[in-house]
Amino acid sequence: xxxxxxxxxxxxxxxxxxxxxxxxxxxxxxxxxxxxxxxxxxxxxxxxxxxxxxxxxxxxxxxxxxxxxxxxxxxxxxxxxxxxxxxxxxxxxxxxxxxxxxxxxxxxxxxxxxxxxxxxxxxxxxxxxxxxxxxxxxxxxxxxxxxxxxxxxxxxxxxxxxxxxxxxxxxxxxxxxxxxxxxxxxxxxxxxxxxxxxxxxxxxxxxxxxxxxxxxxxxxxxxxxxxxxxxxxxxxxxxxxxxxxxxxxxxxxxxxxxxxxxxxxxxxxxxxxxxxxxxxxxxxxxxxxxxxxxxxxxxxxxxxxxxxxxxxxxxxxxxxxxxxxxxxxxxxxxxxxxxxxxxxxxxxxxxxxxxxxxxxxxxxxxxxxxxxxxxxxxxxxxxxxxxxxxxxxxxxxxxxxxxxxxxxxxxxxxxxxxxxxxxxxxxxxxxxxxxxxxxxxxxxxxxxxxxxxxxxxxxxxxxx
Ligand code: HEC
Ligand code: HEC
Ligand code: HEC
Ligand code: HEC
Ligand code: HEC
Numbered sequence: 067x068x069x070x071x072x073x074x075x076x077x078x079x080x081x082x083x084x085x086x087x088x089x090x091x092x093x094x095x096x097x098x099x100x101x102x103x104x105x106x107x108x109x110x111x112x113x114x115x116x117x118x119x120x121x122x123x124x125x126x127x128x129x130x131x132x133x134x135x136x137x138x139x140x141x142x143x144x145x146x147x148x149x150x151x152x153x154x155x156x157x158x159x160x161x162x163x164x165x166x167x168x169x170x171x172x173x174x175x176x177x178x179x180x181x182x183x184x185x186x187x188x189x190x191x192x193x194x195x196x197x198x199x200x201x202x203x204x205x206x207x208x209x210x211x212x213x214x215x216x217x218x219x220x221x222x223x224x225x226x227x228x229x230x231x232x233x234x235x236x237x238x239x240x241x242x243x244x245x246x247x248x249x250x251x252x253x254x255x256x257x258x259x260x261x262x263x264x265x266x267x268x269x270x271x272x273x274x275x276x277x278x279x280x281x282x283x284x285x286x287x288x289x290x291x292x293x294x295x296x297x298x299x300x301x302x303x304x305x306x307x308x309x310x311x312x313x314x315x316x317x318x319x320x321x322x323x324x325x326x327x328x329x330x331x332x333x334x335x336x337x338x339x340x341x342x343x344x345x346x347x348x349x350x351x352x353x354x355x356x357x358x359x360x361x362x363x364x365x366x367x368x369x370x371x372x373x374x375x376x377x378x379x380x381x382x383x384x385x386x387x388x389x390x391x392x393x394x395x396x397x398x399x400x401x402x403x404x405x406x407x408x409x410x411x412x413x414x415x416x417x418x419x420x421x422x423x424x425x426x427x428x429x430x431x432x433x434x435x436x437x438x439x440x441x442x443x444x445x446x447x448x449x450x451x452x453x454x455x456x457x458x459x460x461x462x463x464x465x466x467x468x469x470x471x472x473x474x475x476x477x478x479x480x481x482x483x484x485x486x487x488x489x490x491x492x493x494x495x496x497x498x499x500x501x502x503x504x505x506x507x508x509x510x511x512x513x514x515x516x517x518x519x520x521x522x523x524x525x526x527x528x529x530x
């Protein structure tokens with residue numbers, strides 16, 4: 067891992083054409099929303115420990131918790147859905163492990179618990195995670211990541227960020243059913259707040275040790291139309307159906323435990339992955355639109371103005387949201403004349419399959435018009451970095467809920483251009499760009515690089 071780390075820090079590239087320096091409200095650094103900020107004890111200090119989520123002494127007994135296996139007897143559907151979710155892969159994802167190893171080297175193991183406080187709150191608080199821990203030595207319950215009890219033994223919400231909840235290994239199982247049947251395995255306590263967005267916010271809003279906000283879907287949701295109308299995260303990420311909540315029990319409103327987002331776990335079998343990919347595509351296809359405004363005709367030897375508008379169709383959070391600094395969301399525009407000659411392109415890949423931005427090895431900064439919405443981390447020297455602990459700023463052009471933005475691209479039309487000119491625009495998304503895997507020394511994944519077209523349009527312009 068040390069090699070990869072050196073490679074990462076040695077990447078000092080000037081930051082250009084990346085951002086206008088203005089961050090949209092609610093997503094940028096130094097932005098004050100009415101959301102509670104991290105307490106002083108999560109601020110920069112040589113002691114990064116947070117008494118709730120990364121305690122110096124164990125606050126839980128691992129043996130009070132059980133594996134998801136044990137729930138399958140009575141909740142088989144919940145367990146099989148959860149196994150397909152990224153929650154079940156939060157501790158085994160190779161990108162996660164590689165980045166944790168980089169941080170381990172950077173802090174000599176001292177901050178090993180930081181990255182794990184949400185990915186396995188049970189392992190962190192029980193001190194199965196210790197400085198310099200070995201993945202092979204971890205308990206299965208820790209390796210299960212965000213397992214059933216990591217959510218259903220949450221006792222109360224303390225703050226909507228950085229694993230801001232209390233866990234209670236000896237307490238009842240908490241859930242949304244207000245009149246649960248008795249269970250032979252556990253006591254039960256109805257918890258209405260489980261159906262609310264703040265519950266998700268306890269892990270989904272992420273602040274670095276220095277206070278830099280990294281991920282804020284909950285903070286974005288708070289002032290959104292979806293929040294006004296009472297539609298929390300569960301509405302879209304846990305769609306409901308009717309059926310028994312436990313084998314032999316009465317019909318209930320059930321909630322999908324695959325937690326579909328943008329990732330498809332690599333380690334699942336091909337058929338399961340194909341099913342999940344369809345769900346991810348369906349979610350993404352409703353996420354945004356791209357449209358073009360063009361003249362009917364352009365003179366040969368002149369210039370074609372291509373007016374591109376992109377709209378976030380999600381009324382609940384930004385496009386993209388979450389770990390937007392790892393994601394890629396951008397617009398591809400290609401103009402081709404009647405002879406098939408490419409007159410203009412932006413948002414296309416270099417020979418490695420990377421966008422031609424500052425991370426491109428083959429054509430760095432080769433795409434000065436690139437319309438990208440994902441975030442970029444910037445270090446104290448103003449250089450792009452992939453490492454959150456080196457970052458002092460997160461620059462982003464993410465679109466706020468239902469917001470649209472318009473750009474004009476200038477396409478030179480050669481004197482010998484053959485009409486008509488075809489212009490295509492695609493709003494594209496993928497979980498990762500290949501450069502991240504190169505930098506981390508990992509093989510290219512199958513699912514992680516799959517591109518989804520959120521929306522696409524095509525227009526034709528005559529040449530006079
Ligand atoms: C105990 C912490 C925790 C809680 C509570 C939690 N999550 Fe997560 N969630 C995670 C972690 C960690 C990941 C990332 C796992 C990975 O990819 O390694 C994740 C990933 C996801 C993803 C997948 C994103 C993608 O990349 O595709 C979705 C969707 C999601 N969570 C939705 C929810 C919703 C909705 C709630 C509330 C009902 C919720 N989560 C509550 C920790 C949590
Ligand atoms: C406050 C809780 C929390 C902390 C702390 C946290 N994560 Fe996560 N992590 C999440 C959630 C929630 C997601 C899902 C976000 C998404 O997919 O947009 C996630 C997703 C991920 C993913 C998979 C998606 C991606 O962006 O590649 C990786 C890798 C990851 N985290 C690495 C880390 C590392 C490395 C650290 C420490 C620097 C860390 N996490 C600290 C909650 C957390
Ligand atoms: C021996 C059978 C059995 C086992 C094993 C079992 N449960 Fe249950 N569970 C039930 C029954 C019965 C209900 C009530 C269902 C109903 O009322 O519709 C229930 C309800 C629940 C609820 C809903 C509570 C509410 O009020 O909303 C949750 C959450 C839950 N169980 C989680 C778990 C988890 C997590 C495990 C594994 C650690 C587990 N259960 C193991 C039988 C079981
Ligand atoms: C109206 C439906 C809707 C609601 C409500 C909603 N989301 Fe999403 N979510 C989406 C769509 C569509 C995407 C895919 C586009 C994107 O990444 O922004 C998504 C993506 C995500 C991702 C993956 C982001 C990434 O690229 O890594 C996470 C994490 C997430 N949502 C968490 C949440 C949380 C937490 C809430 C509640 C605070 C929430 N969502 C509420 C529709 C919704
Ligand atoms: C990331 C957090 C999270 C994880 C992990 C999780 N659940 Fe849930 N579960 C929820 C939420 C949130 C609800 C209620 C959603 C709502 O009412 O809007 C719920 C609801 C339930 C219910 C009530 C019936 C229903 O579908 O609403 C049962 C039973 C249940 N979960 C069992 C399980 C079991 C078993 C596991 C592990 C295989 C598990 N859950 C993992 C968050 C989680």
